[in-house]
Amino acid sequence: MATLKVGLVSPEREVWSGEAKMVVAQTIEGSLGILPGHAPVLGVLLDGSVVKIEPADGGAPVLAAVGSGFFSVAANEVSVLAEQVERAEEIDVDEAKRALDEALTAEGEDATPERRARARLRAAGVEA
Structure with a gap:
């Protein structure tokens, strides 16, 4: 193969x-x-x-x-x-959820922190 x-x-x-x-x-x-x-x-x-x-x-x-x-x-x-x-096994899910919450409440137009937090959660097997 x-x-x-x-x-x-x-x-x-x-x-x-x-x-x-x-x-x-x-x-x-x-x-x-x-x-x-x-x-x-x-x-x-x-x-x-x-x-x-x-x-x-x-x-x-x-x-x-x-x-x-x-x-x-x-x-x-x-x-x-x-x-x-x-x-995936290195990701602290609680910390990634906190990062997502912070990104969602932050002012500004940079979506990078939100995308990164969501990717970390997806990799860890958690839907965000």
Whole structure:
């Protein structure tokens, strides 16, 4: 079975790397589902979205909330390079709910804090 070599990284650390069956990411142009053999792609990640990786070994999907960054696919290699990355199991749900409440009550037109808080909750499996 063909697989993808995947790297999910932030400036601070490599968050996940390994072989995967599929990667799903949200770019500013829409959602992309990547399978082995996919054509080359370079996209800008939607700030405040969730990346899903299905490991080739059949393990549990890797879910991560991501901030701004880039997504590239070439020769069965997928790189997700994001300024902020937080895996589902690292997310403090209570803190993410507080951040969402603060973003919803804040004055201003910047929707980034709200999108990021909602992405963190979605990655953690909580509907927001």
